[in-house]
Amino acid sequence: MIKKTCLTCNKTFWVYPSRNNPAKYCSHNCQRASLETKEKLSKIHKGKPFSKEHKRKLSEHLRKLNLSRRGISLSMEIKEKISKSLMGRKSAKLGIPLSSETKQRISKGLKGKYRGKKSPAWRGGTSKTYQLHQTSREWDKIRKQVYKRDNYTCQICGRKNIKLHAHHIVPYRVSIDDSPSNLTSLCISCHSKQESKYYKRLKGQMEFNLLV
Secondary structure, eight states: OEEEEOTTTOOEEEEOGGGTTTOOOSSHHHHHHSHHHHHHHHHHHTTOOOOHHHHHHHHHHHHHHHHHHTTOOOOHHHHHHHHHHHTTOOOTTTTOOOOHHHHHHHHHHHTTTTSGGGSTTOOSOOOHHHHHHHHOHHHHHHHHHHHHHTTTBOTTTOOBSSOEEEEESSOHHHHOOOOGGGEEEEEHHHHHHHHHHHHHHHTTOHHHHHHO
């Protein structure tokens, strides 16, 4: 018997002299896991389309895999590994324009899916009073005065020379208050974050539901 070392797991195993040259792995599992075998299989199957039966089996396997992992959150270590492995990798479909047929399918699939209360940005609806306020000339003057007072600077991140929003510290839908003390200048990003924080706290309260 001749002593050999497995190329995959580095375990020692014994073979008959007649098997000295071809024997590289201690088991079929190690042979299947080796890079050499994977490269050979890749070359054999490269360019060959999957059969319908094979596609069905793959689909079922992936569906079961997704169901088994549902509700299991990934650790930060695994997320970082996935992020590093994908970093710099370009999408296979990057730069390939979608056909009109594909665009229609996507449009039909998303139609009405995120409208109204189904939208993640839903804020309980917009009243006519609020709409008129946002388009009035008086509001336009007030917000410009606020920008000037704050030196055209976002009051959270401190950035200048960017597009600003006049943010109501207590939302206008609740306070109906346009006084300078209730207004501050925020960039689009900071404004969005502040609005989201406030409405998450306020959502479902009677005061909010009656006034929107």
